[in-house]
Amino acid sequence: MSGHPTTGTPSLFEDGDERNYSRGAIHEEQRHHLRNVEGYMRTEDQHKAMNEMLSEDTQAQIGERYKNDPLYSATMHGNQPSRGAQQDAEIQAEETEMLRKKQEKTDSLAGKKLEQKPARER
Template sequence: MSGTSNVGGRGVYEAGDQRNVKDSEVNEAERYKEGQPNSHKANDSKDERSIANKLDREAKRENEAEPISKEARDSQADPTLPARKHGNEPSKGAKIDAEIQQEEEEMLKKKGIK
């Protein structure tokens, strides 16, 4: 009865599904880059990465900081600018953001901060 089962013959399992990795390959692997991309979330409390790996990732993240594009800098200065640049009317939220930003700047000027 060997070789027969309800799920298929021996040939189904002979592709090396349970291969063992050589110790030399395990020791040469760069440990932090193993796994799927984006499989670790920085703020995940259940993530079992070591503290050293977390510190290493934060150091790399500081070095990877992308420079802000000109359009992003302009939109921080005036929230309605991107829509007006593209020939559209700014959204209600962008208009409210611009008003709030203007009010905050006025308050800071009154306090002498800006």
């Protein structure tokens, strides 16, 4: 025996265990993907659709990280980031810090409008 399951589809299994999703998890995930997974007749089809939706989410997160983190691409491939990528990361960190400091300064200005509470909460 190879230790791999011989029934079901590979997408239903993770580390040799079948993934079962609660109705709440299925409902919440389908709201974000605008897909009616609860309408599927078989539970196996629901789980397969959930795996696909979660995979799409993971791929989107990885894509965003590739765009925003200059060091991510090299480290994902097991390489040392280049000097240029390291400098880009340092510049990005400095700019983020400067923007945070500017935001703190403008938040404390006297003329800045504060969020208004409804009359009944005052």
